[in-house]
Amino acid sequence: xxxxxxxxxxxxxxxxxxxxxxxxxxxxxxxxxxxxxxxxxxxxxxxxxxxxxxxxxxxxxxxxxxxxxxxxxxxxxxxxxxxxxxxxxxxxxxxxxxxxxxxxxxxxxxxxxxxxxxxxxxxxxxxxxxxxxxxxxxxxxxxxxxxxxxxxxxxxxxxxxxxxxxxxxxxxxxxxxxxxxxxxxxxxxxxxxxxxxxxxxxxxxxxxxxxxxxxxxxxxxxxxxxxxxxxxxxxxxxxxxxxxxxxxxxxxxxxxxxxxxxxxxxxxxxxxxxxxxxxxxxxxxxxxxxxxxxxxxxxxxxxxxxxxxxxxxxxxxxxxxxxxxxxxxxxxxxxxxxxxxxxxxxxxxxxxxxxxxxxxxxxxxxxxxxxxxxxxxxxxxxxxxxxxxxxxxxxxxxxxxxxxxxxxxxxxxxxxxxxxxxxxxxxxxxxxxxxxxxxxxxxxxxxxxxxxxxxxxxxxxxxxxxxxxxxxxxxxxxxxxxxxxxxxxxxxxxxx
Amino acid sequence: xxxxxxxxxxxxxxxxxxxxxxxxxxxxxxxxxxxxxxxxxxxxxxxxxxxxxxxxxxxxxxxxxxxxxxxxxxxxxxxxxxxxxxxxxxxxxxxxxxxxxxxxxxxxxxxxxxxxxxxxxxxxxxxxxxxxxxxxxxxxxxxxxxxxxxxxxxxxxxxxxxxxxxxxxxxxxxxxxxxxxxxxxxxxxxxxxxxxxxxxxxxxxxxxxxxxxxxxxxxxxxxxxxxxxxxxxxxxxxxxxxxxxxxxxxxxxxxxxxxxxxxxxxxxxxxxxxxxxxxxxxxxxxxxxxxxxxxxxxxxxxxxxxxxxxxxxxxxxxxxxxxxxxxx
Amino acid sequence: xxxxxxxxxxxxxxxxxxxxxxxxxxxxxxxxxxxxxxxxxxxxxxxxxxxxxxxxxxxxxxxxxxxxxxxxxxxxxxxxxxxxxxxxxxxxxxxxxxxxxxxxxxxxxxxxxxxxxxxxxxxxxxxxxxxxxxxxxxxxxxxxxxxxxxxxxxxxxxxxxxxxxxxxx
Numbered sequence: 001x002x003x004x005x006x007x008x009x010x011x012x013x014x015x016x017x018x019x020x021x022x023x024x025x026x027x028x029x030x031x032x033x034x035x036x037x038x039x040x041x042x043x044x045x046x047x048x049x050x051x052x053x054x055x056x057x058x059x060x061x062x063x064x065x066x067x068x069x070x071x072x073x074x075x076x077x078x079x080x081x082x083x084x085x086x087x088x089x090x091x092x093x094x095x096x097x098x099x100x101x102x103x104x105x106x107x108x109x110x111x112x113x114x115x116x117x118x119x120x121x122x123x124x125x126x127x128x129x130x131x132x133x134x135x136x137x138x139x140x141x142x143x144x145x146x147x148x149x150x151x152x153x154x155x156x157x158x159x160x161x162x163x164x165x166x167x168x169x170x171x172x173x174x175x176x177x178x179x180x181x182x183x184x185x186x187x188x189x190x191x192x193x194x195x196x197x198x199x200x201x202x203x204x205x206x207x208x209x210x211x212x213x214x215x216x217x218x219x220x221x222x223x224x225x226x227x228x229x230x231x232x233x234x235x236x237x238x239x240x241x242x243x244x245x246x247x248x249x250x251x252x253x254x255x256x257x258x259x260x261x262x263x264x265x266x267x268x269x270x271x272x273x274x275x276x277x278x279x280x281x282x283x284x285x286x287x288x289x290x291x292x293x294x295x296x297x298x299x300x301x302x303x304x305x306x307x308x309x310x311x312x313x314x315x316x317x318x319x320x321x322x323x324x325x326x327x328x329x330x331x332x333x334x335x336x337x338x339x340x341x342x343x344x345x346x347x348x349x350x351x352x353x354x355x356x357x358x359x360x361x362x363x364x365x366x367x368x369x370x371x372x373x374x375x376x377x378x379x380x381x382x383x384x385x386x387x388x389x390x391x392x393x394x395x396x397x398x399x400x401x402x403x404x405x406x407x408x409x410x411x412x413x414x415x416x417x418x419x420x421x422x423x424x425x426x427x428x429x430x431x432x433x434x435x436x437x438x439x440x441x442x443x444x445x446x447x448x449x450x451x452x453x454x455x456x457x458x459x460x461x462x463x464x465x466x467x468x469x470x471x472x473x474x475x476x477x478x479x480x481x482x483x484x485x486x487x488x489x490x491x492x493x494x495x496x
Numbered sequence: 497x498x499x500x501x502x503x504x505x506x507x508x509x510x511x512x513x514x515x516x517x518x519x520x521x522x523x524x525x526x527x528x529x530x531x532x533x534x535x536x537x538x539x540x541x542x543x544x545x546x547x548x549x550x551x552x553x554x555x556x557x558x559x560x561x562x563x564x565x566x567x568x569x570x571x572x573x574x575x576x577x578x579x580x581x582x583x584x585x586x587x588x589x590x591x592x593x594x595x596x597x598x599x600x601x602x603x604x605x606x607x608x609x610x611x612x613x614x615x616x617x618x619x620x621x622x623x624x625x626x627x628x629x630x631x632x633x634x635x636x637x638x639x640x641x642x643x644x645x646x647x648x649x650x651x652x653x654x655x656x657x658x659x660x661x662x663x664x665x666x667x668x669x670x671x672x673x674x675x676x677x678x679x680x681x682x683x684x685x686x687x688x689x690x691x692x693x694x695x696x697x698x699x700x701x702x703x704x705x706x707x708x709x710x711x712x713x714x715x716x717x718x719x720x721x722x723x724x725x726x727x728x729x730x731x732x733x734x735x736x737x738x739x740x741x742x743x744x745x746x747x748x749x750x751x752x753x754x755x756x757x758x759x760x761x762x763x764x765x766x767x768x769x770x771x772x773x774x775x776x777x778x779x780x781x782x783x784x785x786x787x788x789x790x791x792x793x794x795x796x797x798x799x800x801x802x803x804x805x806x807x808x809x810x811x812x813x814x815x816x817x818x819x820x821x822x823x824x
Numbered sequence: 825x826x827x828x829x830x831x832x833x834x835x836x837x838x839x840x841x842x843x844x845x846x847x848x849x850x851x852x853x854x855x856x857x858x859x860x861x862x863x864x865x866x867x868x869x870x871x872x873x874x875x876x877x878x879x880x881x882x883x884x885x886x887x888x889x890x891x892x893x894x895x896x897x898x899x900x901x902x903x904x905x906x907x908x909x910x911x912x913x914x915x916x917x918x919x920x921x922x923x924x925x926x927x928x929x930x931x932x933x934x935x936x937x938x939x940x941x942x943x944x945x946x947x948x949x950x951x952x953x954x955x956x957x958x959x960x961x962x963x964x965x966x967x968x969x970x971x972x973x974x975x976x977x978x979x980x981x982x983x984x985x986x987x988x989x990x991x992x993x
Contacts, residue, residue, distance in 0.1 A: 050978060142700045170888030173881050174847060177854050180878055183572055184861075185685035187871035188659040190606055191878065192857050197578065197608055201570025215929060222925055222956070223918040338540065346694070350713060389957025393949040394971060396925065400932040400948070401941070405984055408568050409575065413933035417926060424922075429843050448685060451873045455684040456653055456700060533985075564985045683870055 006128060009356025013364050018058055022361055025051075025062035026368045029069020030376075034077040034384040035391060039088070040311070041328045042217055043070035045210040046398040048335060048405075056339035057354045061361040063335055067328070068120065068365045071311060072373050075112040075304055077384040080105055080377065087270040088307045091277040095292065095299035102295060103235055106377075110237040111297050112304045113373050115251035119305035120366040122255050123312025127319065128359050131348060135320035138345040143452035144460045148470025150446045153265035153323050155474040157438040159481030168435040169478075171426075175439025176446070178203055185448065198411040205334040205441055206406035209327065211419025212426075212433060214399040218392055219424040226388045237374055239297070247301030250280050258306030262313030268326045268434060269310040276306035312362070319347050319355060322445075327437040334441075338406065527587055527766055531562040534756075536592040537576025539569040542688070543709050543790040547621050547754040548592035550786035554777035565592075572660045573597040574607060581614055585759040587766045590617070593757035595662045598806055600813050604660060611810075615762040616802050618774040619755030621787050622795035624726045625666035626711045626734060630699045631719040638723045638743050641703060642674045649680040655692030655704035656683035663689050666705040666726055666750040668816040673748050693720060707752055708734060708791030726750045731791055753795065755802070771798040844893040847885060854882030921956045928952055940989015941979070945972050 012018065028050075032043035047066050051059040071088075078089040079096030092112055099108040141149070158168035181192040182202030193199040239247070254276040261267045261275070280302040284290035292299055314325040322344030324330040333343050341351050348355055373380075403416035426433055453461060461467055534555075536548045549565050556563040568576035577597050583589035591597065591614070598611055627638070635641040645652040654667050671678040686692045689706030696704040697719040708731050714720040715734055722734055727749045728741040740748040756774050758767070777783055778794040787793060797805055858879025865871045915921060928948045935944035949971050953964040979986060 050984065140698075142695075142698060164892060166888050166892045170847065170885060170892060173885045173888065174850060177850055177878060177881050177885065180854075180881075182570075183658065184871055184874040185658060185687070186656055186683055187865065187874060188572060188604065189861060189865055189871045189874060191861065191874055192853060195606075197571070197574065200572075200606070201575045204570075218925060219922050222915060222921045225915045225918075342690075387957070389953065389959060390967060392925070392956065393952035396928055396952060397932070397945050397948055397971075397975060400929060400936070400944075401979070401984070401986065404936060404986070407570060407575075408566050408985075409570075410933050410937045413929065413936070417929045417933070420929065421926065425843065431843060447877050448687065450877070452684050452686075452695075452700070454873060455682045531988075566985055 005352055005356045006360060008353070009358075009360035010363075012057060012353070012357040013061060013360045018061055018361075019364070021054070021058055021062050022065045022364055023368055023372075025065025026069040026365055026372055029066035030073035030076070030369070030373065030380060031069075031383055032066075033070030033073025034380045035073075035386075038070070038217060038395075039074055040067050040070040041209070041213045041331060043067070044328070044331050044335070045206075045214050045402060046395060048206065048210075048331075048402050051335075056336075056341055057357045059339055060336065060341070060354065060358050061365075063332060064358060064361050065365045065368070067311070067332070068362075068369055071308060072113065072116060072369045073380060075116065076109060076373065076377055076380045079108045079112060079300075080381040081384055088268075088273040088303075091273060091299055091303035094277075095296050098293070098295035099297075099300075104295070106235040106237040106374075107239045107243060108295070108297075108300055109374060109377050111239055111243065111247045111300050113370055115247065115254065115301040115305040116308045117366050117370045118251050119255040119258065119308035120312060121363065123259055123309045124359060124362040124366070126259055127312060127315045127362070131316050131320045134316060135345045135348045138321050141345065141466070142460075142464075143449045143456060144464040145466040145470070147446065147449040147453055147461075148464070148467035148474075149321060149323060150442050150449060152470040152474040152477070153317075153325075154438065154442050154446065156265045156477045157326075157442075158435045159477050165478060165482045168432055168481075171432055172435040172439030172442075175436040175441075176443030178208075179440045179443040180447065185451065198409075201407070201409070201411075203415055203440075204406050204412060205330065206338075207403035207412040207416040208419045208440060209331050209334070209437065210399050210402045211416040211421075212423035212437065213327070214395060214402070215416060215420025216423030216427065218395055218399075219420060220427065221388055222392070223424075243297045247297040250276075250298035250302035251305040253280070254302035254305030254307075255309045258309030259313040262310030262325065263316055265317065265323060265325045265438075267310060269307045269314075269328075272310040273303045273307045276302040318343050320345060322347075324438070324441060327434055330437055330441040334406075523763075523765060527769060528559050528561045530588065531564055532559070532587070533564050533566050533589050534592060535566050535568055535576050535580050535589065537568055537573035537597050540567050543623075543707050543792065544592060544594055544596075544752075544754055546790045547787055547792055550783050551592075551620060551754070551756075551774070551777060554780045554783045555773060558773045558777050572604065572658065574604075577614075578609060580757070581609055581759055583759050585615070585761040585763070587758060587762060587770065589759065590770075591757040593619075593755045594753050595665075595809060595813075596660065596752070598757070598810075600660050600662070600665065612807075613760050615758040615760055615767055616806060617756040617758055617762070617767055618771040618796065618798040619753050619802055619805075620774050620778040620794060620796055621755075621792040622751050622753040623787075623790070623792035624708050624729060624731065624739070625663060625705050625750050625752065626708045626722045626731075626737065627666070627670060627724045627726070628693060628696050628704050628706075628711055628715075628720050628722050629702065630696050631717075631721050632699055633702065633721070635702075636721070638738075638745075641723065642676070645671070645676045645681065645703070646674065649677045650682070652676070652703065653682040653684050653701040655686050655689075655695060655701055655706075657686050657689060657692065661689075662750060662752040663692070663706045663710075665813055665816055666748075667703070669726075669748050669750050670703075670705065672816055673745060696720060709789070712791070724748070729793065732788065733791070754792065755797075774798075844889055847889040847893060851882045851886035851889060854878045854885065858882060924956055925952070936987055936989075938989060941986035942972065942976060943989060945975050 013022065028047055029043050032038050032046060033040065043066050044063060051062045054062060074089040075092040078093035080100055082093050082097040096108040096112065099105065154172055158172045159165050181199055183189070183200060184191050190200060257276060258272045261272045277299060280298045281290065281292045284292055284296060284298060290296065314329045317323045317325055318329050318333060324333045336343050341347065341354055399416060400413050403412045404410065406412060423433060534548060534552045536545050538544050545567065552563040552565050568579055573596055577591060580589055580591040593616070629635050629641055635644055656664055658664065668678055671681060684701050686695065689710040692704040692706055693710050693714050695701050697714050708725060711720060711722050712733050715722050722737045724743055725731060725734065725737050725739045728739050730739060731737070740746065756770065775796045775798065778796045784794055858875045861871050861875030862879065928951060932944050932948045935947055946968055950964055950968040953959045953967050959967065
């Protein structure tokens with residue numbers, strides 16, 4: 001995709017109507033993102049139905065805006081109220097809230113927004129530059145190569161995104177099994193349906209995700225109660241020269257590592273955020289005079305940049321390979337498919353206009369959020385303080401509507417309910433949700449390419465160097481994750 | 497406390513029920529007086545969906561009420577069809593019917609209803625399938641493919657999308673019509689005819705069939721070679737592709753179609769009024785344009801003729817599917 | 825767990841075994857379905873791969889579950905969510921609220937198909953506000969009306985088609 005296509009993408013986005021939609025998407029996303037416990041996945045899951053009838057490119061622009069908005073919103077409530085909307089805003093709460101207590105909330109917000117903006121823009125450039133090349137490479141992929149890729153993505157996710165490899169694999173397999181419910185691809189035989197007409201249509205990813213991330217979150221909040229906090233005054237935004245220098249360096253490092261790590265399936269934004277936090281902290285301690293824990297600007301800039309860069313780089317494998325790297329990407333992929341855009345190598349060619357508009361909208365959404373976020377910070381803090389008693393029913397109705405509209409099926413609301421209970425139970429018992437979701441979405445791809453390979457020529461597996469490379473990488477990733485886990489590397493990481 | 501809430505809800509419901517009862521018992525004179533749901537048993541974006549949306553828009557203008565397209569995908573169209581079948585036969589819930597949701601359904605062992613148990617209102621569009629081979633494949637025309645497949649069916653791979661789509665039956669018809677052993681041919685699974693086309697173009701499989709529109713984007717690149725269109729009609733966007741009739745195989749005529757059906761027991765006068773409206777919109781220029789973009793052309797059939805047509809189609813499907821044990 | 829009739833320790837044991845049992849059940853069903861597809865379906869339908877696929881997955885799931893989900897292994901692996909700090913106001917009756925919340929989702933499904941989305945929304949929002957959030961009659965009613973007015977406006981404006989139920993015109 002050249003510059004001219006990107007420019008026509010901008011022309012598409014700069015229509016007043018689309019800009020308005022992007023603006024509303026940012027607004028709605030931020031609003032959901034500042035609410036306790038609701039991160040980008042939940043924001044997209046809950047607001048998804050409202051975009052369903054906009055037409056593909058406008059809807060994707062709005063979804064991207066919601067996604068970004070939710071990420072910015074999460075940091076705002078973390079800094080002002082010490083309520084991290086989700087795990088990846090935790091560093092912002094750890095370092096930002098102490099700044100708020102010292103009356104420097106505005107500066108903390110400005111650093112978070114600036115770092116996010118920088119990472120978002122660099123990440124978008126990365127998607128634009130790398131995506132088409134990777135897609136061109138992947139266009140040559142036949143069934144055996146695809147099988148290798150999916151296999152690697154699954155094992156990487158199972159190994160990386162959870163504490164125990166065996167548990168990760170177990171949850172991924174459970175997700176794959178639930179995704180196999182329905183009618184078989186070749187023979188139209190019923191599988192795991194037990195004669196139920198409803199199960200014959202299979203389980204859709206959208207209600208499952210809404211259940212796991214929307215309903216389950218409501219249950220957790222009802223169980224735990226909501227943290228109450230008083231909004232502090234925001235004050236001025238301009239950081240000092242020293243603050244700027246230190247946070248800019250951290251943001252640069254966070255952007256690069258966040259983007260590169262984010263290309264690997266299973267590297268969720270929350271993981272790279274913590275890696276960045278840990279490495280900035282180590283760096284500061286080595287230099288001496290670390291202010292970590294009491295409001296270190298590096299601890300805001302680095303992780304915030306890593307978070308957004310990883311969120312962006314997830315779009316590279318999604319758009320060019322059709323492989324989501326985590327739950328959020330899985331949901332975005334499902335949304336794209338609802339609009340008839342199939343993520344994969346052909347997205348940069350056959351849907352080039354939509355892809356260009358999406359990439360252009362990433363730029364625009366980042367600008368809108370930078371402009372929107374700081375002046376309205378006080379308002380966002382007030383929204384985060386809306387009592388859960390009022391938010392709860394809104395979220396429940398949105399979950400119900402969202403689950404229903406994916407396939408206009410009442411049964412899907414029941415699926416969402418069951419997934420909600422499952423999601424609550426999984427977090428209660430420490431069962432990792434990410435491999436489950438990835439198994440659910442990658443399982444059918446794995447089965448499809450496996451069966452295509454077997455039907456065409458099983459021997460092609462050993463003849464395809466790309467498959468062999470992926471298979472080796474899959475084995476290595478499992479072995480490595482297992483060994484790392486045995487050595488208790490998590491503890492080392494957390495203390496470093 | 498909660499009892500009061502229940503009472504209040506009950507009163508609200510009763511009031512609402514009264515208002516809706518007044519709207520019942522309609523005749524062709526007053527029908528339609530509110531919005532109609534047009535259920536498409538596929539996900540959004542496919543050619544049936546696009547054709548149904550074009551039809552719905554025109555139908556809305558023609559009848560003067562909104563016609564909402566409701567996608568209910570899944571389970572080989574069974575979900576969408578059963579929703580419509582169990583709705584009230586008042587003309588406000590209609591089905592975007594087609595070969596895939598009517599006659600092929602008669603073959604599946606697990607369909608929980610009798611496929612004829614619905615009111616067939618009208619069919620308004622129809623289109624051919626296209627047979628394709630890869631641009632680099634050794635078989636350059638129809639006869640060469642037939643020759644290769646007949647001599648070595650076990651190494652002949654064809655695209656397959658679930659077994660209850662008209663594309664698959666077009667493939668089966670191709671195999672049966674040319675004395676190729678369909679049970680031995682390797683059926684390679686795909687999710688859509690678009691993916692089949694891509695796999696054929698990439699040389700992963702030998703042969704594919706799909707609705708004509710599925711080949712539009714790749715046919716121009718030279719990587720995909722359409723060898724025949726089923727039936728007699730040429731398609732503008734696939735210029736130069738011969739029809740099976742021209743190739744001397746008029747029996748390979750599998751078409752796919754889009755129409756309107758209603759729950760069983762739709763009053764005769766409403767059926768008549770709807771059929772007339774559907775027949776009118778099929779002539780509409782805007783509709784014809786939208787249909788041709790997805791490889792379809794207007795083809796109106798109503799009443800007894802339509803029923804006979806679908807019955808004949810069903811018998812043909814049954815004969816074809818016996819070869820591979822799909823029918824239960 | 826909401827098993828109030830059982831003694832606490834037994835309820836805890838049951839809770840400890842629950843994930844393992846659920847996963848083993850899923851694995852068992854997969855193995856059964858896999859064998860059924862392999863053994864009872866006409867080979868001409870080419871359904872054997874469909875059977876092998878879930879059979880193998882079922883066996884893997886059973887193995888990983890037996891290895892890592894035994895309560896003796898999983899002891900104390902539950903996560904503490906990030907917001908779980910001391911300043912959180914502990915709800916008085918969490919399990920009652922959660923049960924009602926789940927019932928409300930189920931009720932929404934049932935009411936959507938019969939009464940339509942407007943009344944389903946009204947009922948669910950009102951019950952949540954009044955019973956879970958424990959707001960008074962007037963506050964609950966006013967909030968219900970406002971929220972549903974916003975919902976209806978949003979859904980109508982964005983073109984989402986929801987079942988109109990008995991309030992259709």
